[in-house]
Amino acid sequence: MFKCLPAPLATPREYHRLTNRIANALRTTLGVGEGDKFLLILENDNLSLLSLPCFLKQPGTAAMTNLRDSQNEHAWQIDLIKPKIVFIENRLLDGYYDMLRGRGCQIVVMDPLPAPREGVWDLPTLTATASDTDNDVELDIHRHVALLRFTGGTTGRGKCAAYSVDNLIAARDAALAHPGLELDHHTRFLVVTPLSHAGLLAFLPTFFLGGTNVTLNQLDLEQWADTVEAERVTHSLLVPTVLYRLLELQRLRPRHFLSLRTILYGAAPMSPTKLAELLQCFGPIFAQGYGATEAAMFVSILDKGDHRTDDDAALKRMSSAGRVTPGAEVFICGEDGRELPTGEIGEIRIRCRALIQGYFGNAEGTAAEFVDGAWKSGDLGYLDEGGYLFIVDRLKDMIITGGFNVYAVEVEAALMSHPAVAMVAVVGLPHPEWGEAVHAEVVLRSGASVTAAELLAHAKERIGTYKAPKTVTFVDALPTSVVGKVIRRKVKEKYWKNADRGVS
Incomplete structure (x- = not known):
């Protein structure tokens, strides 16, 4: 086992x-x-x-x-x-x-x-x-604090989340509520993301089903590929930045992952263009999970069956986080805390069994983020008519430029659709007239080339002039967290270091 x-x-x-x-x-x-x-x-x-x-x-x-x-x-x-x-x-x-x-x-x-x-x-x-x-x-499954975990801290110092036993069992049940993930006693799950973070969401259901958990202690894609083949791995969970690198590796040195039937991804937005390329390269084995340290379960899943490119509606839904897990409640609120109609963008709030007991030693943070039994996620998004949840951006990553709201995720997706681009981080720079100006740091694919002017024109064609970056910087690498998320805060603080207003 x-x-x-x-x-x-x-x-x-x-x-x-x-x-x-x-x-x-x-x-x-x-x-x-x-x-x-x-x-x-x-x-x-x-x-x-x-x-x-x-x-x-x-x-x-x-x-x-x-x-x-x-x-x-x-x-x-x-x-x-x-x-x-x-x-x-x-x-x-x-x-x-x-x-x-x-x-x-x-x-x-x-x-x-x-x-x-x-x-x-x-x-x-x-x-x-x-x-x-x-x-x-x-153990009282609702009152006993079985586990403490620390949030990732990609937007500042982490908090300490407190979990009951039932929170952990809810994480298991949420995965089992999605039959499209094909988890069963034959599952061989390769856990390479830290078990102190997202890896636990895969570990728990696999264990309770009687499947096999195979662990790696650090991410080396060659070792990951060798392990998939040697251990006949059926499932794994990877973050988008790692999947982009895997795509490049597969193009350079193709491997035959005959046993692999599901790759879960999450923790950060996926470029729809790169996702389409992954589907073409690996086939229909991808599923997306949306969750958080504070709601430690798959709050929603974009199933493998939803990863389709055959019509415009399917393509649009590939950029969503999927449908909400049965038993979880997700709703969208405006700044006044009132629920917004279908299709309107606001803050995502979540109620579910996996919702933590609060932040240990931080009553003020708990009171600020948990209201009426729901968690204020800090994510901006909306629900469409079909019940699909779309994550637009983090509240703290929204750029206000000249009175317009620009979502970093949308700009990054436009830039990532260029074939020369491997990774992007979009931030707002201090600007005396507009408040903030949209700026992109870009990592190019190995051997690829493109000018800043060409990239700016590419972005303007897809998302319009006011959303497109005003400037681009090419870099060799972007700062990432220990679980592989791009840390926009570290990109942003370079430019705000001497500004009148600090980095949020």
């Missing part, structure tokens, strides 16, 4: 006993009780082993962070939640030891220690001496 484990487990019973030992070691040897917290700074392979026993088999609260966040970010997270225990990879021990011990944390490393060290345990020793019997822990 778990290809990632250091030693294969022959049966589910063996996995059950091993995870009992982990949970019992937390309760007894490490003294974790109700209200205590422990932080997991781990790679995907170890997170896949620890996730479910840590969430469901003991009374403490697990916290997951991305291992590739900076140590300063981890220190801020630790100061916020004050964990009793921190699980880390062995290679991090020397660099993190003083910081963790200085904050009173006990440390658990995942592999044997070469020599004893004060305040440090290793997991093999802990599990060897712990009981493998079932315990009598009972």
Whole structure:
């Protein structure tokens, strides 16, 4: 079931006993009780082993962070939640030891220690001496905080989201509510996005169906392709920027992914032009999922059957986030908080079982973003007559230029439709007359060339003069988060550094 484990487990019973030992070691040897917290700074392979026993088999609260966040970010997270225990990879021990011990944390490393060290345990020793019997822990599925996760922070410092057990089960159920994803006990899901983020949404349903989760700890597309072939992978989840790179790789060195039947994508808008190219290259295996840390489920799915290019309506719907998952409620609100009619653009608000309990240690942020049992997503969008949800932009990424609202996502899609363009980030620059001017940073495809004037003309032809960028800068790479999202904030802050108004 778990290809990632250091030693294969022959049966589910063996996995059950091993995870009992982990949970019992937390309760007894490490003294974790109700209200205590422990932080997991781990790679995907170890997170896949620890996730479910840590969430469901003991009374403490697990916290997951991305291992590739900076140590300063981890220190801020630790100061916020004050964990009793921190699980880390062995290679991090020397660099993190003083910081963790200085904050009173006990440390658990995942592999044997070469020599004893004060305040440090290793997991093999802990599990060897712990009981493998079932315990009598009972968790209130609605009130107990089973998990803390940190938001990505692409528009500023992240927040700490609190999840109940039912929030996690809702994430599983949401995936199973979409039969077009073809998840079943034969599923072999290659999880390469961090399990501390979107990867968990694929991991949970695959586990509960009795499928196989195969994990990679970092994204190397050659390794991803080798693993798909070697492990007969049926499903994977990738972000759009990675899919663009995969498309280029497939054009250069084609591979035959005979087992692959579903690639889920999400976390950022997909260029419709590039999506059409992906369909032509790989066939009808793509499905899009829309969700968020605060609503940790597939809130909507654009099914494989909706990825069609045979008529104008189908092409338009390929730029949507699909239909809302049964049981979730999505509605569009204006600035006054009132629901808008079908087709009008406003802020997307969400109610669902997976909606978090709030932000840990941040009552002000919770009150600001959660109203009447719904989350104010900060995404701008609309619902069409067929119930398809369209994401227009982030509120913070909307550019107001000369009194007009320009959506960065729309401009990026226009530029991405040029065959020479690989990636784009569109931001507003400070302008004394218009307030902001539309600007694009562009990464070209390998070996391709185009002038700024040609790109500007291309954009004007597709979206009109006032929406098209006024300027273009060609760059070798764009800043991305640890999960592969382009961080527009970092692009924008270069230009706003000395402006009168700061970057939002």
